[in-house]
Amino acid sequence: MKINWGFGPPKEPGEKGGGRDTAPGGESNSEQHTWTGGSQLATRVVVGLLWAALIAGPLALALQVLVPESRPVVRQDGYVDRIGEAAAVSEFAERAVVAWLETPGEQSDLLRAYFGDLGQSRPDIPWTTSGSAVAEIVKDDTGLWSVTVGVDAAEGTPPPDAAPAETPETAETPAATETPAAETDESGEDGDAEATPVQRITSGRLYFQLPVLYVDGQMIAQALPAPVPAPAEFDQLASAYDHGLAADHPAFARVANFLSAMLVSGDQASLEAYSSPGTSFRVLNPVPYAAVRVDTIVAAGGEAPSAEPSDGETVEVQANVTLSGSNGEQIGAQYALALQAREGRWEVARLRTSPALAEPVPLPEPAPVTTPTPGTSTSSSQGPPSTEPTREAGTDAPEGSTTETP
Template sequence: MKSTAKREPKPRPRPTASETEFVEPADESAGGWTTLSNGGVANLTALLRWGAWLLLIAGPLLGLAAFLRPAAPAGAAQEPPRAASVTAKDTSGPAGFAQLYVAAYTEAGKGTEASLAAYFPLMRDISLEAAPHTQRADRLAAVRVKEVSPGYWSVTVAAHVAASKKAATKASTTDSDQAASAGAVLRYFQVPVKAVAGGGYVAAALPAEVSAPTTGKGLDLGYGTPVPADTHDPATATVSQFLAAYLAGAGELDRYLSPGTDLSPVSPAPYTQTEVSQVAELGGDFRTNPPASEGARRELLVDIWTTAPDGQVRPLTYAIALKARDGRWEIASLDAAPSLSNPSKEK
């Protein structure tokens, strides 16, 4: 009989050093580990080594950059850009203050020094000798405002200064020469004005009386020689009818306006009658009866006579632009000022 004894399996030979160093489980999910070969370990080691060298090199460079960068003060937020000051451009405030100051100064006198302290605080230490309320200033106007430094202006004020009624009456009974000089005289005062906190102003000194500013010579306009108005000319007729409606309320104004032109008549009408006396055209001689080609434009300088309700006649001058539409001339605009012959050379 054959033996039935079970033969024992031979043991597996142990791996040599040249074979895989780590043995992967048959089922990777069971072990939860991922093994690397000798080559993978070498690559990972090289990567870590190069990363360490890069950190060593970059560290000093980053520190130097942080040292050189200007730092903001601790605990302080970055200051936002400051808004541009408007006081240098807006001169209505110092101009109005200077006019009030000159008006008060003109009437002040001995015993009324306090009336000037609101404008010039140091006035409390100054005594006036002239009698108060012997003269007055009318029709004051700031004719020049010069900025000396930010928030500090020199304002020249024009004023018609005349003796008060009481002083004029006294002069007329004592001295005829004094009475003759009691009429209003145009005088000029220079006032130093400084802006103060809160939006107010203060005078830096008493007013200084100065000579009249230079008026300059007449300006050369860019229009041709004026010619007498001919109401048979279509352009002149349109201008004449428009001004009658605009200034004297004679008819509807809209019928003379080009589409898109927005004008309203002067109300209440200051005149009862208007008459165009002469016209001139920009850039050359006035053209009589030119064709009203669609879209054509003309710029005219128009002199007129106006009659007020009291019968007084006064002259006025208008710069008017015309535009052709449907074979007729219409008012395109009332220009803000006549055109100069050479605007770049005018001071």
């Protein structure tokens, strides 16, 4: 009688310990219990999943910390910094202004991609342009991008056999050389100075302002380009360099040798010999200049640096140099350097990105922020004026009392 207790198949005669002996035919009758193998496999799967979970947690945390987010940076004032959008609008505005100048009237349909159905008055002989670039781009209060494009433009030249174009109302306009009548000043007296005739150019650097609408990668000009004045000029700030170095000053020779190694010889070892320890200056490679001449070196601080400085002393200098090309032509350049003393000699410790200034760079004034007064209604609906508790200067009105104001 075969009895199965639930721990595997019934045992045949001759089985030992649950295994089978070899049958008379030479075949093995041993049999692995299927429930044991399945249990081991399930255990391995569970252990593998636990290890995967343990590894995935720290890995996900590291990726979240190290990988930067792709969404735009939003400041507390609600401004969204979209560099890509500004770049796309700049490129579109530059192409639109150039096309507006160079497209003749017979091809005006080509401008629809930039200006849509805006009315246009096109010349038969278009302008020629070169050197276009974006001078300014801002996003105004309406949400449109305002782009100022600068371009070297020249009026189109008619063919030699063409008749000269007539200016409208030529007879009614004064000649170009005629001086307008002097205007009277506020006192009623005629001005003594003669008005200068307007000088007009037919070619030069011109600037055009273009409003651009940007929506989900699509752009179109909201108006035709408007000629605007060139960006305003600004006076240079006062320099902090106020004391010249003599040509025989030790710092003069150190700076000259440093610049010669960097710009002319291309000798990295010599460059490092005139540099402070820990710096990482590199020579120009390939070398574009045949010679460099240090004309003057001016130091900041009111007095020349010491010829035998103590270790750790620093000084700001500006080197005015003349560079010579392989063709013998010369061009001026200026280097702002910081020198530091070590072992009784001056060494170049830093190449400054900008010169030392004697006055701060002016910053734009922040836009005024209107803070609503507590109790002031922001609703646009009309209503009776509210009476606010006020206290005039010099009065000691009891707390909680109100004073009516007209």
